[in-house]
Amino acid sequence: MKKLFNFLAIAFAGVFTIGMIACTEVVINTAPASLEFDADGVAVTGASVTVTGSDWNATSTEEWITITPASGADGGSFTVSVTANTGAAARNGSVTVTSTSGDDTKTVAISQAAPEAASLTVDPASLEFDADGTAVDGASVTVTGSAWSAISTDEWITIDSASGADGESFTVSVDANTGDEARNGSVTVTSTSGAGTKTVDISQNAPVVVDVTGVELDDDSAHLIMTDEDRNTMTLTATVLPAEATNRGISWSSSAESVATVVDGLVTAVAPGNCVITVTTDQGDFTEDCAIIVTEHGFIIAEANLPGTMDWDSAQTACPAGWRVPSGEELQCMCRTYHHDAGEGADPSWPIDLSYWSSSTAPGIFGGETGARVNFYTLSDPDCTIAGAMMNSQQSYVRCIQDVEE
DSSP: OOOHHHHHHHHHHHHHHHHHTTTOOOOOEEEEEEEEEOOTBBSSSSOOOEEEEOOEEEEEOOTEEESSEEOOOTOOOOEEEOOOOOOOOOOOEEEEEEESSSEEEEEEEEEEEEOOOOEEEEEESEEOOOOTTSSSSOEEEEEEEEOOEOOOOTTTTEESSSSEEEOOOEEEEEOOOOOSSSSSEEEEEEEETTOOOOEEEEEOOOOOOOOOOEEESSOOOOEEEOTTTTTSSSEEEHHHETTTTTTOEEEEEEETTTTTTEEEEEEEOSSSSSEEEEEEEETTTTTEEEEEEEEOOOOOOOEEEESOOOOOOOOOTOOOTOOBBHHHHHHHIIIIIISOOTTTOTTTSSSTTTTTOOSSSSSSSSOOOOOOSOSSSSOOGGGOOOOOEEETTTTEEEEEEEEOOO
């Protein structure tokens, strides 16, 4: 009887032990127990979760959470990824990990930050330009905080890019300011993410006005020959003073368009005679003249000597055969074109008649009564004396010309 009891006790103990093994609870662990992501979907401290204690399955009911892989063995891991948060607030979700060997589950908390509030910044907030359109301190504007569009309603302002992404730039250019005053405009930059608008102020300086003080011509006299293709026109060049004058406009005129015309400095012979070509500045009405003589043919110059004193009649007959005393117009031409400058006292508009007398000691041409014995037609340049006689000299001379058929 004692033996049977012992057997039963052992048997009973064996059954009890077996029952204890079958009822052991399976426990799983996840590490870490939570994950954090920024609004763009980037993990803050990692995106991997390790599961121990059992084989497992992982699921999430949130569409913005993805698990890779969705199942694994004891000690395996899965990675969590999230989509970018385009909402206005932070959001939370979870991943549920379930043991495949029992009913134990663990929850991994998933949190994602809200996007930063949309913003818009422009740098710099203003630009300055000189009157000629040159940027004083740069012409580029950088936009940050949002994608953007840009526009200016001022026609004189141009931007090279009408839109861009966060952190991109646009460049401003302006037309030259031809007005009398400084001017101001702007470029409006608008956020495409609802962060409002910013204004870039554009200022442009007024032109620096330099007043005209005068004008110069490259010639003050010229001889045009109608029958000579190389000498029936000429070009006068005008220089407005000073060189940096703001208004450099000029106009041209002829005192006798029947003799010579002028267009933009180009002088064209029309008929024999004298005229004055004048250039006038638009600002200040400053003028400069060029005396023009037009002849049908050219001529050459010689000198004839006479004994003793000389009167008008002897001057007329002093020239050799084939030569003659010059006319008044030719006299001016000879003095001004062939013999340099006629002097400040000479006025090409004055009439010239060889029967007049002039002083050899005074510059310019002086009119007077007809004389018999004179020093006449002496200008400030001695080479321009057409005829003359020293009062106490035994030698006189006459300047003679000869026509040259062209």
